[in-house]
Amino acid sequence: MHGNFENCLAVTLGYEGGWADHPSDPGGATMKGITLATYRRYRPNATRTQLRNIPQEDVARIYRTGYWDTVGGDRLAAGVDLATFDAGVNSGPSRARKWLMSAIGGPDHETVQKLCAKRLGFMRSLAIWKTFGRGWSRRVANIEAKGVAWALAKSTGRQTAREELVKQAKAAKSKASNQAAGAGASGATTTAGGGDVLINPQHADQIAGWVLSVIVAAGAFLVFILIVRAIVHKQRASAYAAEAERIML
Numbered sequence: 001m002h003g004n005f006e007n008c009l010a011v012t013l014g015y016e017g018g019w020a021d022h023p024s025d026p027g028g029a030t031m032k033g034i035t036l037a038t039y040r041r042y043r044p045n046a047t048r049t050q051l052r053n054i055p056q057e058d059v060a061r062i063y064r065t066g067y068w069d070t071v072g073g074d075r076l077a078a079g080v081d082l083a084t085f086d087a088g089v090n091s092g093p094s095r096a097r098k099w100l101m102s103a104i105g106g107p108d109h110e111t112v113q114k115l116c117a118k119r120l121g122f123m124r125s126l127a128i129w130k131t132f133g134r135g136w137s138r139r140v141a142n143i144e145a146k147g148v149a150w151a152l153a154k155s156t157g158r159q160t161a162r163e164e165l166v167k168q169a170k171a172a173k174s175k176a177s178n179q180a181a182g183a184g185a186s187g188a189t190t191t192a193g194g195g196d197v198l199i200n201p202q203h204a205d206q207i208a209g210w211v212l213s214v215i216v217a218a219g220a221f222l223v224f225i226l227i228v229r230a231i232v233h234k235q236r237a238s239a240y241a242a243e244a245e246r247i248m249l
Contacts, residue, residue: 001073001074001076001077001078001081002074002075003074004073004078004081004082005064005068005073005074006060007082008068008073008081008082008085008086009060009063009064009068009085011082011086011143011146012033012063012082012085012086012089013032013033013059015033015086015139015142016030016032016033016089017032017033018031018032019031019052029048029051030051031051031052031054032054032059033089034051034054034059034062036048036051038062038066039051039054039058039062042058042061042062043058063089066093067085067088067089067093068085070088070093070097071084071085071088071093071096071097071100072097073085076100077108077111077151077154078108078150078151078153078154079108079109079112079146079147079148079149079150079151079152079154080100080108080111080112080115080147080151082112082143082146082147082150083111083112083115083116083119083143083144083147084096084097084099084100084115086139086143087099087115087116087119087143090119090136090139091119091122091123095122096119099115099118099119099122100115102114102118103115103118107151107155108151108154108155109147109148109151109152109155109164111151112144112147112148112151113144113148116140116141116143116144116147119140120136120137120140120232123136123137123140124228133228134231137231137232137235138235138239141232141235141236141238141239142235142239142242144236144239145165145168145236145239145240145242145243146239146243148164148165148168148240148243149161149165149243149244149246149247152164152165153247158247158248161247162244162247165240165241165243165244165247166240166241166244168236168240169236169237169238169240169241169244170237172233172234172236172237172240173233173234173237175229175230175233176229176230176231176232176233176234176236176237177230179226179227179229179230179233180226180227180230182226183223183226183227183230
């Protein structure tokens with residue numbers, strides 16, 4: 001939305017943080033989410049020390065020209081602009097635009113939700129999910145809830161917006177509980193060693209050992225998936241509840 005860049009940037013910078021140089025991060029050293037390679041496109045031959053002390057005006061310029069303008073932030077609806085911009089910063093503007101195009105349709109707050117779901121699906125496919133996954137999913141949950149809140153604020157009154165956010169929080173909490181319960185049940189079955197063999201021990205000699213291994217591995221994978229989903233929905237529930245509380249009636 002035109003005039004909403006500063007608001008979106010403030011939210012995104014809250015997640016990008018300050019100086020970071022994690023060995024598992026393929027982007028290398030960053031300051032406020034800006035890599036040295038990116039900074040050098042604006043300040044040729046910039047050093048790591050200069051990156052670490054980057055002026056705020058350079059930060060704003062880089063984010064506006066490199067991300068906000070690239071995803072067309074001024075032309076997007078409130079909330080949708082935040083979700084698209086933050087996704088562009090985190091995963092690249094081209095991916096963010098693709099997710100946006102496939103998410104458009106229906107009310108703006110639903111576009112935000114669909115875009116964030118696509119973004120999270122991509123993140124979960126990355127090998128470094130096991131290292132950064134929990135933090136990533138929390139960030140996406142918070143961006144989703146805030147984007148939905150901003151979108152609803154433009155299309156409904158405060159009371160209706162708050163009621164919808166509370167409804168979303170309850171739905172996410174219910175999903176988290178169901179998936180956690182499913183993980184527990186699947187885990188019990190996997191630990192048991194694969195249903196039919198335990199129920200009918202006489203069948204064990206008919207099943208190759210490698211088949212049993214596959215059954216156990218598949219069960220463990222299902223448990224993992226359900227646990228991840230439960231965590232994601234629990235984070236979404238907390239994020240929506242927090243946004244609902246921020247609405248002053």
